Amino acid sequence: MFAQEFMRNALLAGTFVALACGVCGWFVVLRGQVFAGDALSHVAFPGALAAAVAGIDQRIGLFAATVLAGAAIGLAGRGVLARGKGANAGGGGTVAAPADDATIGVIFTFILALGLFLLTRFSLGSGGSSGIEAARTLFGSIFGLGAGEARLAALVGIGVTALALAIARPLLFASVAPDVAAARGVPTRLLGIGFLALLGVVAAEAGQALGALLLLGLLTAPAAAAQRVVRSPGASLALAAALAVAATWSGLALAYAIPSLPPSSAVVMIAVAVYLLTLVRR
Amino acid sequence: MSAESSPSLSWNLGHDIGRLFEYHFMINALLAGSAAAVLAAAAGWMMVLRHETFAGHTLAVMSFPGAAAAALAGVPAAVGYLAFCSSGALAIARLPRGGGWREESAGTGAVQALALALGFLFVSLYGGVLGDLESLLFGDVLGVSDGQVLELAVLAALTLAVLAAIGRPLLFASVDPVVAASRGVPVARLSSGFLLLLGLAVAATSQVTGPLLVLALLVMPAASAQALSARPLVSLALSIAIGLLVVWVSLAASYYSVYPPGFFIGAVAFAGWLLARGTAALRGRRRRPALAARLTGSPPGAPA
Numbered sequence: 001m002f003a004q005e006f007m008r009n010a011l012l013a014g015t016f017v018a019l020a021c022g023v024c025g026w027f028v029v030l031r032g033q034v035f036a037g038d039a040l041s042h043v044a045f046p047g048a049l050a051a052a053v054a055g056i057d058q059r060i061g062l063f064a065a066t067v068l069a070g071a072a073i074g075l076a077g078r079g080v081l082a083r084g085k086g087a088n089a090g091g092g093g094t095v096a097a098p099a100d101d102a103t104i105g106v107i108f109t110f111i112l113a114l115g116l117f118l119l120t121r122f123s124l125g126s127g128g129s130s131g132i133e134a135a136r137t138l139f140g141s142i143f144g145l146g147a148g149e150a151r152l153a154a155l156v157g158i159g160v161t162a163l164a165l166a167i168a169r170p171l172l173f174a175s176v177a178p179d180v181a182a183a184r185g186v187p188t189r190l191l192g193i194g195f196l197a198l199l200g201v202v203a204a205e206a207g208q209a210l211g212a213l214l215l216l217g218l219l220t221a222p223a224a225a226a227q228r229v230v231r232s233p234g235a236s237l238a239l240a241a242a243l244a245v246a247a248t249w250s251g252l253a254l255a256y257a258i259p260s261l262p263p264s265s266a267v268v269m270i271a272v273a274v275y276l277l278t279l280v281r282r
Numbered sequence: 283m284s285a286e287s288s289p290s291l292s293w294n295l296g297h298d299i300g301r302l303f304e305y306h307f308m309i310n311a312l313l314a315g316s317a318a319a320v321l322a323a324a325a326g327w328m329m330v331l332r333h334e335t336f337a338g339h340t341l342a343v344m345s346f347p348g349a350a351a352a353a354l355a356g357v358p359a360a361v362g363y364l365a366f367c368s369s370g371a372l373a374i375a376r377l378p379r380g381g382g383w384r385e386e387s388a389g390t391g392a393v394q395a396l397a398l399a400l401g402f403l404f405v406s407l408y409g410g411v412l413g414d415l416e417s418l419l420f421g422d423v424l425g426v427s428d429g430q431v432l433e434l435a436v437l438a439a440l441t442l443a444v445l446a447a448i449g450r451p452l453l454f455a456s457v458d459p460v461v462a463a464s465r466g467v468p469v470a471r472l473s474s475g476f477l478l479l480l481g482l483a484v485a486a487t488s489q490v491t492g493p494l495l496v497l498a499l500l501v502m503p504a505a506s507a508q509a510l511s512a513r514p515l516v517s518l519a520l521s522i523a524i525g526l527l528v529v530w531v532s533l534a535a536s537y538y539s540v541y542p543p544g545f546f547i548g549a550v551a552f553a554g555w556l557l558a559r560g561t562a563a564l565r566g567r568r569r570r571p572a573l574a575a576r577l578t579g580s581p582p583g584a585p586a
Contacts, residue, residue: 113548
């Protein structure tokens with residue numbers, strides 16, 4: 001398995017992108033921002049198209065779109081929703097709901113509509129492979145990465161992980177007790193916007209290396225599973241990262257063994273299966 | 283290509299509007315679009331009030347594995363849509379609610395990721411090309427058949443009837459679940475019932491807008507209406523009116539241009555939302571809390 005060049009590239013990129021997803025996803029789940037993360041992964045597609053229409057490198061469009069959208073959602077939002085934590089079982093009080101799920105929905109749907117506009121423009125201009133482009137942005141192809149792309153993905157993954165760990169303490173404080181954190185002088189709003197921008201970088205990198213599909217699964221499932229199993233923040237953060245990497249490795253190996261199984265599907269299904277197991281055992 | 287394929291506007295507005303009805307496909311599109319707009323605006327109004335936008339989007343995504351599974355099994359795509367939308371709704375309804383929204387949103391994300399993974403798997407098992415990717419993702423309202431129009435109208439009427447029947451207790455359970463439960467309202471059953479209904483509405487709407495832009499008709503009119511009025515019935519009616527207006531304007535605009543209706547629906551609805559938020563801000567009123575606060579009887583800024 002390791003003798004194959006494409007497999008080595010996939011493992012290199014997959015490992016570090018999964019690490020970044022696991023660490024960032026832990027905060028995403030803690031802050032109840034899964035919808036925002038999902039929205040960012042969809043924004044990658046219009047971004048790539050915009051770059052294609054403008055005739056510049058797809059990656060620039062991807063990163064610009066996701067980082068800007070992340071900052072916009074952070075700016076439009078009214079802060080973290082953790083303040084109404086602990087809604088009673090059963091209905092879930094209105095207090096615990098996020099203040100701005102509708103706003104996220106509105107913003108990202110509009111960006112998708114722009115994507116459709118760009119898709120039309122693009123296919124009018126150069127009549128052709130736009131559909132294939134779109135498919136690649138949505139689903140990626142981790143087995144099709146070149147050595148250079150894989151190394152870049154790994155570097156971005158390491159960078160994002162390091163940045164997330166660097167702001168981990170204040171971000172955790174601001175996520176769990178926003179009012180107290182603000183009173184102690186923690187810049188909660190800035191942290192929130194910065195974190196979403198960082199999430200934009202993850203979305204762009206994971207989106208173009210592995211596909212938007214893989215992103216949501218790796219962002220959500222390992223973190224949600226870890227937070228159900230372990231209570232201590234440090235341990236559950238580490239567990240989330242480890243689960244994400246383990247799911248990626250086993251998914252890639254499984255997809256290598258079964259050719260008709262797409263690698264991103266395998267990785268996501270394994271990650272979600274682990275999460276489902278934590279739901280059953282309680 | 284653009285010059286010949288799309289008719290040009292004249293200075294006579296009445297004549298231009300009349301020309302919209304010249305073709306059968308355009309009449310079908312208007313009918314289907316109107317049915318979807320009413321359905322989506324009504325279901326979306328409740329969805330926005332219940333903070334279930336993420337669930338709505340996740341249900342919309344279900345149409346991808348739905349269509350792929352239907353292609354694989356050789357059944358009509360609509361069957362796959364409906365099957366996946368309703369099982370997705372049931373899955374989301376069964377998620378643990380212990381941790382409040384945090385837990386619920388994580389679980390919803392996992393459901394969506396799994397659905398996408400399955401869809402991708404089905405596509406690769408199917409092997410062939412799954413229709414036209416663009417129309418699969420963004421719908422094809424201009425290609426709606428007579429049968430589909432009828433289907434949509436029946437679905438819309440059915441959903442509206444159910445919504446009208448459970449509307450009052452559902453509203454009660456949405457704004458104050460604890461008090462509603464203590465008064466004997468079956469809160470848990472109502473919320474799974476609503477998710478199922480939402481799944482149905484999403485499946486119907488996505489035949490017009492495509493799964494990716496379902497939210498344009500589901501969220502935008504509802505969010506605009508709730509920003510404008512704090513009275514439940516007024517804002518519900520407003521939401522339906524905005525939805526219809528958006529669809530009609532968008533279809534007319536796309537008839538006279540090269541760009542697809544989906545783009546106009548998203549853009550026009552977004553403009554409406556910006557306008558509504560601007561108006562609400564000018565009136566010095568907070569948008570969503572206004573309705574929720576009015577219904578629960580507490581002032582907007584009050585700590586809950």
